[in-house]
Amino acid sequence: MNFDEIEVIGFDADDTLWVNETYFREAEEEFAKLLSQYETPNKIDQELFKMEMENLPLYGYGVKGFMLSMVEMALVLSNNKVSNETINKILDIGKNMIEKPVELLDGVHEVLETLSKKYKLIVATKGDLLDQERKLERSGLLKYFHHIEVLSEKKEENYTSLLKHLDITPAHFLMIGNSLKSDILPLLNIGAQAIHVPFHTTWVHEQVATSTKHEDQFITASSIKDILEYVKY
Structure with a gap:
C-alpha cells in the first residue's frame, strides 16, 4: 500500500x-438486570437492538437515542407497567454514559x-x-x-x-x-x-x-x- x-x-x-462501545455493552447489561422480571437477558438484548434499529432514522446515533430506545423497550416488555423508579434508573444509565471520562x-x-x-x-x-x-x-x-x-x-x-x-x-x-x-x-x-x-x-x-x-x-x-x-x- x-x-x-x-x-x-x-x-x-x-x-x-x-473507548466507547464498551460503555454501551455495560449499559445493556444493566438494562437487562433492571428488566429481568419480564424477559431473559438474551431476549432483552435482542429486542433492544431491534428497537434501536427502528428508531435510528428518528434519533440518529449516540447515547440519547439509546436512552430513548431503552425507555421505550421497558414500556413494551412490561406492557406499560414498568415503575417510575425503573424509568429513572434507565435515565441514570444514559446520564452516566454521557458523563464517563x-x-x-x-x-x-x-x-x-x-x-x-x-x-x-x-x-x-x-x-x-x-x-x-x-x-x-x-x-x-x-x-x-x-x-x-x-x-x-x-x-x-x-x-x-x-x-x-x-x-x-x-x-x-x-x-x-x-x-x-x-x-x-x-x-x-x-x-x-x-x-x-x-x-x-x-x-x-x-x-x-x-x-x-x-x-x-x-x-x-x-x-x-x-x-x-x-x-x-
Whole structure:
C-alpha cells in the first residue's frame, strides 16, 4: 500500500481515539438486570437492538437515542407497567454514559502529535453532536485537528460531500477507523485510502464482512500506534 500522495488524514473518534462501545455493552447489561422480571437477558438484548434499529432514522446515533430506545423497550416488555423508579434508573444509565471520562486508547497522543507535523488531520465521526463535541473537548486532542465533522451517516455520499466541502481530492485522503462498514469500505469506494484499526468490541450494526473486491485495498493495523509503520512522517 502506497501512501506517498496522502495530504490529509481523517480519524474516526469512538473506539478509534477513545473507548466507547464498551460503555454501551455495560449499559445493556444493566438494562437487562433492571428488566429481568419480564424477559431473559438474551431476549432483552435482542429486542433492544431491534428497537434501536427502528428508531435510528428518528434519533440518529449516540447515547440519547439509546436512552430513548431503552425507555421505550421497558414500556413494551412490561406492557406499560414498568415503575417510575425503573424509568429513572434507565435515565441514570444514559446520564452516566454521557458523563464517563474520556479514556484515550494507547498511543493516540503520540500518533496525532507525530502525524500532525506533516499532514492535516481531521475528525470524521458519527454520533450526537453535543456529546461528541464534549468528548473532544475533554480528550485534549482538539489542538491536533484542522476540522471536526460529526456526520449523521458514514456512507459514500457523506464522505464525498465532506471531501468536496474541504477541497480534498479522494486520492490524497487517508481514513483511519475501527469500523469496516463506516470507516473503511465507503472510502475505498470513492477512491480514497484507509487503515483499519479494529477495536475488541464492535456494535452488531457495524459488523460487515469484506469482499474479495476490497481485501487487498486496505491495511489492518493491530493498534493505532502501528499506523506509524505505514505512513511516512
